[in-house]
Amino acid sequence: MKLSLRATLACVLTGLYASPGHSAGLEIQVEIPKIDVAEYHRPYVAVWLQSADRKIVRDLAVWYDYKMPKEEGKKWLKDLRQWWRVSGRSQADLPDGITGATQAVGTHTIKVAGDHAALGDLPAGTYEVVVEAAREKGGREVVRLPLPWPPQASTSADAKGETELGHVQATVLP
């Protein structure tokens, strides 16, 4: 997993975001890689941020088979086993705001506004953005990116997964 902080690029991005009404926020890009197997199922993916001691955990996105009858898609949520441990298992129902359908191969962007519930009252500290993917008849992978909060300047961190995740990038805007 290759990690790099790319403040320069982030500065460029800040320019793009400097439109009227813009506030602090977080943008996460998650690449779901093409995997050449006979039976492919889109992965379940959870994206969240957590403090080093895992006492603060904020969900950003959970992609799963949420439209299956009788919520049968929940049966495999526990396979996102780190997310299940720190967050999923303690929630009777997942909020609509974070759940979504499983996503196709490609790069997907999650935008979290600064006043979103996950960030609005986030105490200052060092966090990490965690992206976990688990695929039916496939494997599981976790990618972690550093997230300083509140950000002093626009920064971006990225990493590349090796199996179930491709390029993952988190850009934070002050």
Next chain:
Amino acid sequence: MKRLFPALIVASLLVPAVSQAHDVWLEPSSTVLSGDEARITVDAGSGNDKFYYNHRPLALNDLAITSPSGKAIEPENEFKGALRSGFDVTLTEDGTYRIAVAGQGVFARWKEGDQNKRWYGKPEDLDKNVPKDAQDLMVRERIQRIETFVTKGNPSELEPVGKGLALSGDTHPNDLYAGETAKFVLTLDGEPARNLKVEIVRDGARYRDSVEEMIVETDDQGRFEVKWPQAGLYWLHADVEDNKTSTPVAKDRNVAYVATLEVLPE
């Protein structure tokens, strides 16, 4: 030896779930589940090699499944095979289910002339089966608990066990991860079980050269810690002998405990 044989066969047919010679276990198909309704299957056996079904099924007479809210849950599709017994459990509540084969009995050994006699059963049936004035009568009480834990949703607190050996402590039995250290307390009749050896063995011993058992000892408050070397199913065992019998005729008692714990990868 020839005379001993029939008595031994009878004794082995009536073998209490925990015997000196063989290990016993429950093996759940999953311990961490999600969804509105979940189902697991549990295999049960006894033999020399933990989780290998090559000797006898485990008797399920004393099986009790307790839901997170304390309800008694009926096992489904219970069966007894030649080498294992088993049953299914449907989990509808969120929280932790305790699945336990926990029982108590008395073991008696005596002589009738030159014949050795043995009997094992419930204390209340002792008088019917064992002559009071039997020659060389030895009566021993046995308390055993063979259990595992399964959680749907968030782990919930488990009711303390008042009788025999049991596991409690800071770490929930369904929140175990490789590389982490679990902090447990072993209790005996609800009190800390002090300075007792606890044996812990990972499954899959067939695929390695040694059993790789871990032996830890409880401290003077019954506490012990286990740092899980890797993910897997673990067999945890302890036993103790003392004279705190609840059956007056029994001179001493043997208390045994087995838990099956699943450790997940980090």
